[in-house]
Amino acid sequence: EVQLVESGGGLVQPGGSLRLSCEASGFTFSNYWMRWVRQAPGKGLEWVANINEDGSKQSYADSVKGRFSISRDNTRNSLSLQMISLRAEDTAVYYCARGPNLDTWGQGTLVTVSS
Amino acid sequence: DVVMTQSPLSLPVTLGQPASISCRSSQSLVHSDGNTYLNWFQQRPGQSPRRLIYKVSNRDSGVPDRFSGSGSGTDFTLTISRVEADDVGIYYCMQATQWPLSFGGGTKVEIK
Secondary structure, three states: OOOEEEEEEEEOOOOOOOOEEEEEEOOOHHHOEEEEEEEOOOOOOOEEEEOOOOOOOOOOOOOOOOOOEEEEEOOOOOOEEEOOOOOOOHOOOOOEEEEOOOEEOOOOEEEOOOO | OOHHHHHHHOOEEEOOOOHHHHHHHHEOEEEEOEEEEEEEEOOOOOOOOOEEEEEEOOOOOOOOOEEEEEEEEEEEEEOOOOOOHOOEEEEEEEOOOOOOOOEOOEEEEEEE
């Protein structure tokens, strides 16, 4: 079964940092682009970042550029999102999703930025 | 950036009746490779999004055939032929033709 499991969310103060992880199973991870998408409480979906199959190319939404960094470890079937200089508006559930057209999603991990 | 506009915002439907959701893009979604990367997602209450339809009209595995997608260029529609209680949730269209990918604002389907 294809599965994505996110972890690492929590409560962090404004200006703080957090690292999210996404563990993949049930498919050949190294064959797929991966993306992070977030959803603020009660709001719609917002693309955050993506990374190509071998990790050599990343791209980011303007709202997180320079503060977030996406990476992957194909030996561990793992995707990460390093977040620094967090702001209240980064509060959201963060999902990892497979492929350029998001055919599979994880269950999400909640990040709350608040003092 | 491509702006995706969905309507209506809210869609009350009677069980067993059809429902249609419109999604319009600010630019053509036809990719240079000839494909149109317009996808539809369902998000049931308290759950993660789930893809229903990819490339305008292709149903994902396990998606009931009462869901169908249609359209071309900048104008797309998701249709539920006979709404069931299980279909309650928010539906999003998403384009992956042009960078950055973008989502519609969502349409909430509820039972009357």
